Amino acid sequence: MKRHNLALALSALFASSAAHADIIISEYIEGSSNNKAVEFFNAGSTEINLSTYVLEVYSNGDTEAGNTVALEGTLPPNGIFVVAHPQASGEIKALANKTGNLFYNGNDALVLKNGDTVVDSMGQVGVAEYWASEGVEMAEQSLRRKASITSGDTNPDDVYQPHVEFDAFPRDNIDDLGSHLGHGGVEAPEPEPAPDFGACGDPATLISAVQGAGLSSPIIDSEIVIEAIVTADHQTGLEVLKGFFLQEEDADHDGDASTSEGIFVYHTDTDVQVGDKVRIAGLVAEYYDLTQLKNITNITVCGTGQTVTPATFSLPVSSMNDFEAVEGMLVQFDHAVEVNDTEKLAQYGEFGIVKERLYTPTQVAAPGELEEADVKLHTLWVDDARSITNAEDVPFPAGGLSALNSLRLGTEITNPVGVVHYSFDKYRLLPTADLQYVDTNPRMDTPDFVDQGDLRVASFNVENLFNGDGQGGGFPTERGANTPEEYERQLSKIVAALDAMNADIIGLNEVENDGFDEHSTIAQLVEALNAVSDSEWAFVSFGDASYIGTDAITNAMIYRTDRVAETGTAVFTTDVPFDYGSRPPIAQTFHDLANEDEVTVVVNHFRSKGGCKNDAAEGDKDSGDGQGCWNATRVSAAEKLLEWLGGDLTGRAVDDVLIIGDFNAYGMEDPLQVFVDAGMTDLQMAMLGADNLTYMYRGLAGSLDHAFASPSLSEKVVDVVNWAINADEPAALDYNMEYKSDFLIANYFNADPFRSSDHDPVVVAIATVEGDTGDNDGGDPDVDDGGSTPPGGNETPNLDHATTSGSFPIWLGLGALVLGLVRRRA
Structure with missing residues (x-):
């Protein structure tokens, strides 16, 4: 059980006299398409500053949060705050205080934190399971917190049974969204007015401020103006990304290694070229965890032939935040890499690179003595930057993939350079220069014996x-x-x-x-x-x-x-x-x-x-x-x-x-x-x-x-x-x-x-x-x-x-x- 019956009874007994000042997840919607929303309720007796609160999403049994949503504003006693998916229905977004990275399914755990302290949770971190018990399911249902529950589940690691604390309602049911126990919500924060576009060289928002130090932008849904240099152009072609990458001039870097200086701009109406210095106005958004600028309202080219210095990069990284810190940036490896995974090479035009080949722990050490390497931390995926499946012209290796032109694991690539992109749950390197392959693992037409014996x-x-x-x-x-x-x-x-x-x-x-x-x-x-x-x-x-x-x-x-x-x-x-x-x-x-x-x-x-x-x-x-x-x-x-x-x-x-x-x-x-x-x-x-x-x-x-x-x-x-x-x-x-x-x-x-x-x-x-x-x-x-x-x-x-x-x-x-x-x- 998630809670003992005694704890439930005591919770109900003292519900009316709760004096703590903390919040709970009061409603959870996992509806059709992108209809997802999470409602928060201040069950305490004092006003809460939400600026230190973050909702974390742990996907598919991961032990590290893949998505985060920062809450904002203040929440009075009995106040409600609703976060919706950016692509949720208009009815849901009309009830939301903000939109954020609610990319979850019924097998993804949610953890609400105040700083480093767990305040509430749903699901079980580290376990990939579609949590369901007695007809209450985290997949494709709307769940509402029972009236008896006035404090959060602060142990996100124990076995989870949703029926203990939630009641179930049909998928896409939002009848009670924005209210809890008869209490209504609070006014959404007034949006900041759109800034003046200005002229080339005028002050602009730094890309590092847009990216922030976390896995998502701290200023989602903000209208901003940035001025930076085009490092990669993917506006035209078959099934391309339909946009381009910008990076701050070297002199405008903020000096913080945890914040990226690059960003993807979703825009094809205005043609730009690599090396253009561009001033651009648009909306900050998260597209499946990729921070980007979209809904471009103004753009002008301020100069051409500009360059930026690629960030130095190496594998493995210590956490996924190290990838996030260079999302959208031009990087160059300070070491050679090896091809390590070509399973989806032909299907999606992608392959994994590592510093050196990774071995199953029990191949090289006794069982239990060596932890399995986190392949995600060791691997960056080289990608052809196209959303095409089973292409007839996969560009890797040089000359294109074929039966007689294979890309073998163990092949060395000398210090690759490209922009770092995020899509389909992977950080990717989009090469901006031809990859330099070294055939360190050539095919052998027959076994390579030193001594064939008799x-x-x-x-x-x-x-x-x-x-x-x-x-x-x-x-x-x-x-x-x-x-x-x-x-x-x-x-x-x-x-x-x-x-x-x-x-x-x-x-x-x-x-x-x-x-x-x-x-x-x-x-x-x-x-x-x-x-x-x-x-x-x-x-x-x-x-x-x-x-x-x-x-x-x-x-x-x-x-x-x-x-x-x-x-x-x-x-x-x-x-x-x-x-x-x-x-x-x-x-x-x-x-x-x-x-x-x-x-x-x-x-x-x-x-x-x-x-x-x-x-x-x-x-x-x-x-x-x-x-x-x-x-x-x-x-x-x-x-x-x-x-x-x-x-x-x-x-x-x-x-x-x-x-x-x-x-x-x-x-x-x-x-x-x-x-x-x-x-x-x-x-x-x-x-x-x-x-x-x-x-x-x-x-x-x-x-x-x-x-x-x-x-x-x-x-x-x-x-x-x-x-x-x-x-x-x-x-x-x-x-x-x-x-x-x-x-x-x-x-x-x-x-x-x-x-x-x-x-x-x-x-x-x-x-x-x-x-x-x-x-x-x-x-x-x-x-x-x-x-x-x-x-x-x-x-x-x-x-x-x-x-x-x-x-x-x-x-x-x-x-x-x-x-x-x-x-x-x-």
Whole structure:
């Protein structure tokens, strides 16, 4: 409960004798379109000076206010003050004392403060929830404070139930707006008269005074005259901003680093040029949190060819106020930046830049030891300054985005310069000079090995490869391609990646779980690969098994028959926790035909990090330590996998074991430590360091795809490569055709490895040791009678849940002992 019943009873008892002098939120309107208003009521017995009061809006679970509204004037006892959205209906604005930044929805918390003291609140700061209880909702309702409530809710962090203090009325109901408990409002402050326009050089309002030191202007709705220099012109063109940017002359800066010297002017009727000195009269407004000048009543050009000095800027910032302090200004970075987010590059013409790449905390530190970087504080968004979607001429990188002209994450940009703009909840850099790109993360056509060894084993998540019914129909599929044409595009990119990977054995994740016959996805993938490869490829099949588990996707293995042969019996297990969520792991033993050295390869795909609900077990709920949902299930999967590997599960007594796949866990997380504690080597950590990556998520890098080697195999590993063909590439360069014109469908696609998936492959190079497996080059009479049968793999029966233990590996036994002695993290 928001308040205890006793507190409510006492509040009602002493309502008539309240003697404090403070105000409460007495009405809240979250109506259609921009019909939003907040009413404040002086429930005390003394007059209140509102100049120190501010309403803060915390959007979408943020812990820092995104919008603020400063109250003004004085409020007598029982007095009312109403703030309305600037674009609210005329009926609402007629009842308002002022308009302000009321950009909220039913999941945004409101906090009323007097200075730093919380006076009242609605919602819960730090939580993104559409607050509702017993029919009273903050979304799309008008709420009025109960008569019994005469003091504010001063704890904005506790669980919020609106019905405790508010009554609900239909959306857009404003019958009581401007009155509370029978009391009426106060006169709105008289607007300041519009200033005389004057002549060039006459006194004018400084832009710093318009911008103020907060997130919104302190003089909203004021008529002013300013005189400053045009730094960027966006008046004409396709879907442009329809205005220009002004900045104060260097000599007129106020010397306060917290106040911006620049502003956007919404005006196209008078043509201006960069370098013009302009005197202009208009109305100060906030447009979705952007301070601007609009409704221009007079404008004259006072001079041309003028310049201003760009403000020096750097990332990261300490708070969002540091961005606000340069809103509208021309800035130049004092350091190079890196491209860090291109997810919306093709859609909106924007990409994120940071000082250096950001990593998921649990990739580089133990869970809970390192707080996640606030990506917002590290990122500024370079924008093409157009309100156009899926443009055919995205200008980034130089020459325009295309399949053959990518903008890769990690690309360096040397000290960019531009104006800082705010729109769609992001601070943006609109370049005023050509960006200087440095290709510090170039594409590699093949994995960049230092030593290729004799045998290479890879892990590759192919991002939902589904082939419909395998005969040209069955689209759209449950996952993956929506049409046969999309499937052919997806297949061609994956085949290109597999062919160029220079691997001999490849473990695959997210292949359609549709069996092994000629119409199956895995069979057609191998067929397509053989059509372009100089080698002959086969896939591992599982005897009589039609499917591997019950998930729509499965793990798979393919291999080059001229380099390796299957020597064991391919197996998988569906024991808990591999019965649901975590896809069944698969295993097979191979030997290389040159040296007859054997290795058992185990392919995995653990349960993902999302989707835990209230019914998840305690260890599977998101604990907030950075590991996400279902962590206990992933730990259990790792432990069960080691137990399963304790016997000669493929029928071969082999010490060299390689565990690969998508573990849905970053480098330092608990499930991976299970393998390390058992004596296995995390090959990427050992050879590439913690700052390696195969995946990007919301601007944070890390590896979900891993390779672990048993002690004997670790001594033979000579190199590991995360082949950066996917995570660093713009998503628009994949196979999908949605939201693309015919031109973009062609321009963004090439049948190459780049953006063939969303995960990067991991490739392990092994120096094999000459030996004799005694298996007659792949036809081990102790295991199978027919040997390898390309391209369909072997046809030996599946030994699901194999538990043979005749040659229990010594390394695993010792590892299990250590595992039992080490107390695992919960």
